[in-house]
Amino acid sequence: RKEVEQDPGPFNVPEGATVAFNCTYSNSASQSFFWYRQDCRKEPKLLMSVYSSGNEDGRFTAQLNRASQYISLLIRDSKLSDSATYLCAVHQGQNFVFGPGTRLSVLP
């Protein structure tokens, strides 16, 4: 079983749609969790950290479920500019493990 798993997609959604991604992790000792977005041929950019109580930043909401060992990202009112690959990342000690990423395409 891989350490961090994501549905690779692609998710093709119309503008204005709500879309949700899940990410599961295998190491129960994982300490902190993040969502990054990566555009083609660019570096990953931090989208948001994921806190135990859940957190929201504009159209983006992140949730953590430690019991089931998954994190989620909800994007509301999708924009064309949201098209990217979304990577979850998990801290395990000093190690930082990325999921394989989920490709999102928002269509006009």
Added chain:
Amino acid sequence: DTEVTQTPKHLVMGMTNKKSLKCEQHMGHRAMYWYKQKAKKPPELMFVYSYEKLSINESVPSRFSPECPNSSLLNLHLHALQPEDSALYLCASSLPAGVNEQFFGPGTRLTVL
């Protein structure tokens, strides 16, 4: 300043060349990282420096040699690379390694001929 810079942006080298990648941050971060990313794959951790000391080496071949001259700089020395080493090499930094988010530089796109 929330920027991590990397030079060069692109590098083409032969299998017998020696070259170096450079990374710099001025955010006061005390952990710095090298990642390798192949097309359509996630970044893979290569090395972690924490307080200028190498703390993680993810079984990387010795043809990759990291160096951390000070808390702001990180180098990756390359020697006798193979064509399969062609990839995007990303540098990142964070507050002390363990729980903090990482910030990435734009990467060096390396091609080995």
